[in-house]
Amino acid sequence: MKRLEGRVAIVVGAGSSGPGWGNGKAVAVAYAREGATIVCVDCNEGAARETAEIIRAEGGTALAHIADVTKAEAVKAIVDACLSAFGKIDILHNNVGITRGGGPVELDEADWDLVCNVNLKSFFLTSKYVLPVFSRQRRGVIINVSSVASIRTPKDISLAAYSVTKAGVNALTQAVAQQYAAQGIRCNAILPGLIETPMISSMSEAYSEGDYARMIEIRNASCPTGKMGTAWDVANAALFLASDESSYINGHLLVVDGGLVNVV
Numbered sequence: 169m170k171r172l173e174g175r176v177a178i179v180v181g182a183g184s185s186g187p188g189w190g191n192g193k194a195v196a197v198a199y200a201r202e203g204a205t206i207v208c209v210d211c212n213e214g215a216a217r218e219t220a221e222i223i224r225a226e227g228g229t230a231l232a233h234i235a236d237v238t239k240a241e242a243v244k245a246i247v248d249a250c251l252s253a254f255g256k257i258d259i260l261h262n263n264v265g266i267t268r269g270g271g272p273v274e275l276d277e278a279d280w281d282l283v284c285n286v287n288l289k290s291f292f293l294t295s296k297y298v299l300p301v302f303s304r305q306r307r308g309v310i311i312n313v314s315s316v317a318s319i320r321t322p323k324d325i326s327l328a329a330y331s332v333t334k335a336g337v338n339a340l341t342q343a344v345a346q347q348y349a350a351q352g353i354r355c356n357a358i359l360p361g362l363i364e365t366p367m368i369s370s371m372s373e374a375y376s377e378g379d380y381a382r383m384i385e386i387r388n389a390s391c392p393t394g395k396m397g398t399a400w401d402v403a404n405a406a407l408f409l410a411s412d413e414s415s416y417i418n419g420h421l422l423v424v425d426g427g428l429v430n431v432v
């Protein structure tokens with residue numbers, strides 16, 4: 169028996185922002201390998217289709233759904249599409265997230281608003297429209313992708329807006345967990361540390377004046393293991409939180425960082 173046999177998962181941000189394995193893409197494939205049917209949601213049509221294709225090529229079931237999850241109408245449409253195709257929702261995995269470097273002085277107002285909308289408002293909206301379905305079903309699991317930047321200030325880079333939104337994700341996770349626990353609904357967060365995914369290429373300007381190789385060196389050297397984690401480290405943690413193996417774990421902020429936050 170696979171760990172998610174018969175489950176239906178909406179993975180939001182299921183594509184990846186470049187070639188290789190992003191966290192959302194790995195999670196979608198990992199859930200499918202354990203028997204779940206996946207609605208692969210992304211605003212990038214090619215990225216959503218690529219992940220759905222990978223799943224189908226492995227014999228799984230997946231639907232690509234294109235949506236900008238900062239918009240309420242688009243989020244309602246995801247829920248409707250999932251219910252009409254598969255009749256239920258068991259797992260909501262919120263993965264979208266972007267970074268913009270800088271503190272309050274360097275960040276312009278438009279970037280502040282963008283990071284808040286993509287990283288936090290989207291999690292509010294997906295929760296808002298999926299939770300009533302979970303309530304009717306008397307079951308459901310939410311996994312929110314936060315970051316260790318929500319609990320520790322990064323050493324080599326200033327990411328004020330990002331850290332603030334991820335701290336908001338933690339608070340939203342625990343508020344939902346508390347409110348819905350008695351209905352058999354769980355909500356947990358994953359706090360990845362430094363992970364080598366396509367997304368980090370957008371950060372090399374802030375880390376090392378655009379020198380990608382130098383940024384990789386800096387990030388690897390910061391990790392107690394000497395190496396960044398991979399998208400599969402995040403996916404394996406998500407699999408545990410999505411499955412019944414974690415049925416008494418709720419409101420938890422699970423750090424996946426190779427020991428990074430313990431280092432002084």
Ligand SMILES: NC(=O)c1ccc[n+]([C@@H]2O[C@H](COP(=O)([O-])OP(=O)(O)OC[C@H]3O[C@@H](n4cnc5c(N)ncnc54)[C@H](O)[C@@H]3O)[C@@H](O)[C@H]2O)c1
Nearest residue numbers: 181183184185190191192211236237264265315363365367
């Ligand atoms: N890589 C790291 O070191 C690291 C560390 C901590 C946390 N994280 C978190 O992991 C998550 C992302 O990881 P990833 O590797 O999958 O990133 P990614 O950029 O490869 O994938 C995210 C996907 O989300 C999509 N997306 C962005 N905005 C969207 C929107 N408004 N509507 C719909 N889709 C949208 C993008 O098109 C992209 O395909 C983020 O929440 C990020 O903060 C990453």
